[in-house]
Amino acid sequence: MVWFKKTSKPIAAAAKIKASRVPEGLWAKCLGCSQLIYHKDLAANLNVCPKCAYHFRIGAADRLRMLFDDEAWVERDKDLASTDPLRFTDTKPYKDRLIASKAATGLKDALIVGAGRVDGIPTIIAAMEYAFIGGSMGVVVGEKIARAIERAIDVRCPVVIVCCSGGARMMEGALSLMQMAKVCGALARLDRERLPYIAVLTDPTTGGVTASFAMLGDLNIAEPKALIGFAGPRVIEQTIRQKLPDGFQRSEFLLEKGMIDMVIDRRELKATIAGALRFMGARHKPQSPSAPTDGAELGTAPATLRDQDAPRVP
Numbered sequence: 528m529v530w531f532k533k534t535s536k537p538i539a540a541a542a543k544i545k546a547s548r549v550p551e552g553l554w555a556k557c558l559g560c561s562q563l564i565y566h567k568d569l570a571a572n573l574n575v576c577p578k579c580a581y582h583f584r585i586g587a588a589d590r591l592r593m594l595f596d597d598e599a600w601v602e603r604d605k606d607l608a609s610t611d612p613l614r615f616t617d618t619k620p621y622k623d624r625l626i627a628s629k630a631a632t633g634l635k636d637a638l639i640v641g642a643g644r645v646d647g648i649p650t651i652i653a654a655m656e657y658a659f660i661g662g663s664m665g666v667v668v669g670e671k672i673a674r675a676i677e678r679a680i681d682v683r684c685p686v687v688i689v690c691c692s693g694g695a696r697m698m699e700g701a702l703s704l705m706q707m708a709k710v711c712g713a714l715a716r717l718d719r720e721r722l723p724y725i726a727v728l729t730d731p732t733t734g735g736v737t738a739s740f741a742m743l744g745d746l747n748i749a750e751p752k753a754l755i756g757f758a759g760p761r762v763i764e765q766t767i768r769q770k771l772p773d774g775f776q777r778s779e780f781l782l783e784k785g786m787i788d789m790v791i792d793r794r795e796l797k798a799t800i801a802g803a804l805r806f807m808g809a810r811h812k813p814q815s816p817s818a819p820t821d822g823a824e825l826g827t828a829p830a831t832l833r834d835q836d837a838p839r840v841p
């Protein structure tokens with residue numbers, strides 16, 4: 528028996544909304560101050576809101592373009608791709624996730640390694656791509672970073688890693704956790720060679736990435752208001768059953784507590800990195816006519832910290 532019966536007709540659908548004449552993607556709404564920003568202005572400002580300095584997330588390629596001189600670099604180990612070693616399936620097969628992420632980003636995995644110059648200093652930079660399965664660190668990410676560090680040791684140049692990651696890639700299980708040790712081992716060798724390493728922590732840097740190379744820089748630089756932590760705030764709150772303080776796990780909070788060294792506006796980032804590298808003994812090498820820089824050319828670069836007059840850390 529039916530207790531209630533709809534006697535009146537269903538409400539008519541609202542009249543079709545007139546299509547906007549503003550082309551898609553011309554304006555962006557700031558997540559900080561809710562103002563509309565012309566997309567070109569935002570791009571010219573390195574994706575930082577000109578009104579409130581909110582830092583939008585940017586991709587790995589934009590990151591490298593922003594840091595390297597003349598937006599030029601040579602990509603390394605471009606073709607490394609995951610083989611799905613565990614044949615892992617959660618809500619959908621890992622293989623399908625890889626295919627979808629490759630199509631969406633045009634990358635083979637969540638990291639781009641580039642060799643080029645930062646303010647004239649030959650440098651190798653690895654930048655993580657959040658759009659590729661949350662910037663998670665699997666075997667490929669670990670291997671590419673380890674190779675980048677080894678290459679830096681060979682050509683005697685500094686390393687910068689721009690972190691942006693949800694942590695280790697659970698679809699590769701323990702193999703992804705092993706990357707933490709592998710990258711840390713490579714960084715220890717870089718340290719013994721007295722070559723500088725700068726970690727740049729962007730929003731978000733969490734999990735196994737924070738627990739390994741993100742916190743191992745000779746200098747750990749964060750972008751303003753970036754989420755940086757190991758476990759997420761909700762998990763911690765539920766575990767310790769306490770309210771967390773305001774700004775918990777944000778750059779400024781971590782700077783105050785001594786977890787990181789600097790909080791730097793993205794527009795100042797390149798100059799800060801170049802200044803720090805110079806302070807740590809990296810040398811400017813006059814631009815050769817065969818730009819853009821490639822590994823072979825970096826190989827002929829004069830030794831940086833091996834120079835007799837370079838500052839030595841006791």
Ligand SMILES: [Zn+2]
Nearest residue numbers: 557560576579
């Ligand atoms: Zn804003």
